Amino acid sequence: MISKSLAPTVKGIFPFFKEPGINNYTIIKWVKLHITYECVMNNQWYNPYVDIYRALEPFASGVLAIAIGKPSLYMKYLKFCDSNYTLDLRMGQSTITDYFESPTIDSKPFDHIKLEDVEKVARSFIGPQIQALPKARFLRPLGIYYGDYDQSNDEEIKSWDQFLHINNQMRFVAGDRQHHRKVTCHSIEVIKFNPPDLTLQLSCDVPFSVRSFAEKFFTELDTCGSFTRILRTKEGPFTLDQCIDRTDLYLKYLMPALRKHTEPFIDHVRPHLDKLPFHDDVRMGKQR
Structure with missing residues (x-):
């Protein structure tokens, strides 16, 4: 039986440096895949809940606050920062x-x-x-696995290069x-x-x-x-010099970042906790 002992430890909030040309959904997929893959390789299972509050456009870059697990409940208070x-x-x-x-x-x-x-x-x-x-609203990329199918656009991912291609990352729809x-x-x-x-x-x-x-x-x-x-x-409390990049998403780098930045983030939004109800997010399901 696969152990879930690692699940309670991989959670928190950290600042990520988003590069231009990459969609926010892609970054969320990267974080999930890194955590899940490393846990499975250690005979442990954890499919984390990953969330962001204020997305950046695909062509934008800079600080992106990312939350894993239950601390994502604090992300909505970025509204007041x-x-x-x-x-x-x-x-x-x-x-x-x-x-x-x-x-x-x-x-x-x-x-x-x-x-x-x-x-x-x-x-x-x-x-x-x-x-x-x-x-004009940006859409999530077509998929992260080869052969992912998007029925709304009748398109199919054929290769990793096509998935990372800027035209895929910058798919958009104009709202009425x-x-x-x-x-x-x-x-x-x-x-x-x-x-x-x-x-x-x-x-x-x-x-x-x-x-x-x-x-x-x-x-x-x-x-x-x-x-x-x-x-x-x-x-919020995060600046460019505090960010980790996509080469630091392995657990040996990610865990210290979560320990370093989660408590300062919560302390930063603490004065605003009475402005919105603090309760479990239904999107999280059983992820904590």
Whole structure:
């Protein structure tokens, strides 16, 4: 009989560095497969519950908080914490996914825009606001095993290279409804202005959508544009220098990261525990 003795120990919250070109669902699969494989190789069985709260777009990079097991109940309190971003923008062309390498859907002039205009518009976004979420929503990749079948798109994965291909990671669908939510932007700083490129540093709450911000930002400047880079430098208590990458997902590296970062994360969100009911998440089922 396979032992479950390792199950209570592989749980916690850790910061992961997400590389550009990789979907969030893929990262969750990586974490699950690393843990399950190593447990099975040691004659122990554990299929962990893995969760993230604020996903990053496939073309974005930076800090991604990941929870394993019961500590994922604390992830929803990131809603009341802050994030920092470095945004590289390109004016003049808008694309389907807001990434500059995607197909172009519109072009507008940007020669009339001055640094003073950018700074003035940026200041107008500081404070609480109602934000319309993007209509284009990214989908999970077709699958992680060879031969996984996606009936909705009538496609099939043939190889590992095809699974990791950027076109698969950036599958999206355009919705017919637009949702809104309350967000807060604390500060925006213009770091570089070299038309058509500009760089912004932004501090906001975690639910803030940088894609929605960029769309409205370009509209206020009477132009259009897209991202060349999205880098999240902070999420909640986690910063870039604390992150582990995909080469550190083996248990000998992952376990120390869980022990190091779980308690500081819980202490960081503890002041907000009375703002939402703390109860078991039905999605977790029997995973604890």
